Amino acid sequence: MVTMGNVWDRTTAFLSEHLSAILPVALLAILLPSAIQSIIAPLATQSETARLSVNGASLLLSILSLWGQLAIVAWALDPAGGRGAMRVASRRLLPMIGVALLLLLGMLLLIAPIPVVLGLSGYDLQAAMNGQQGEVPPNAAGFIVLYTLALLPIFLFLGSRLALVTPLVVAERRGTGVFARSFALTRGIAWKIIGVLVLLLIVAMVSVLAARTVFGSILQLIAGGDGDITIATVLTAMIVSLVGTVFTVLADAFTAKLYLAARAAREPIATAS
Secondary structure, three states, X not given: OOOHHHHHHHHHXXXXXXXXXXXXXXXXXXXXXXXXXXXXXXXXXXXXXXXXXXXHHHHHHHHHHHHXXXXXXXXXXXXXXXXXXXXXXXXXXXXHHHHHHHHHHHHHHHHOHHHHHHHHOOOOHHHHHOOOOOOOOHHHHHHHHHHHHHHHHHHHHHHHHOOOHHHHXXXXXXXXXXHHHHHHHOOOOHHHHHHHHHHHXXXXXXXXXXXXXXXXXXXXXXXXXXXXXXXXXXXXXXXHHHHHHHHHHHHHHHHHHHHHHHHXXXXXXXXXX
């Protein structure tokens, strides 16, 4: 039986024992890419060339961040492996990118009715993609609200059942089989995972919002400045990214320990059968 309290205890114990070792990875491969993405994002509105450049840089930074998360997951799966976790992350990066693209495709298929309805109702999707805000037609707004509300429980369910995909990619060579394997390992504990996911998301969102609002306002008053990139925006991006990195590392370590607990609970059943 998987007990979330035990998983949290193992997660916090791992982080407290190995914090000094994983800190450089978290700072350089998760915090820094996130901060840079936030800093350069406003430049995308300057021109088409700038937008393409920003998008390209953001893609590379996202891949670096993904590598960092894989390294932390690998470290949590095998703390004795030490810095070998970074080699594991490098070997499993391409498979993880493939799995992430499949997950992205699935998510896009689920939300596809929203842009379709917007397009049919006369909303300028091209302008929206270029960062221009437009008014949503009233005949589409009701559908979007109802469809979004219907998607929330679906995403929560899928998020709970696919929560172990990343540690599975790191620990097991299954390709697209990681999806079925994650569903099998999370059977019977989906509600527990949903509870953890909701709690973590709420705390993370509130913390990030507070950091952006409070520190952003204070730094703007102190440093000020004009333009898309200022001292205030850079420092705010660093602080917000620091808060986000804390929750990212926590979530990565937790899913790794959850995978170990779920596998230990399921494999004896499989062996007995």
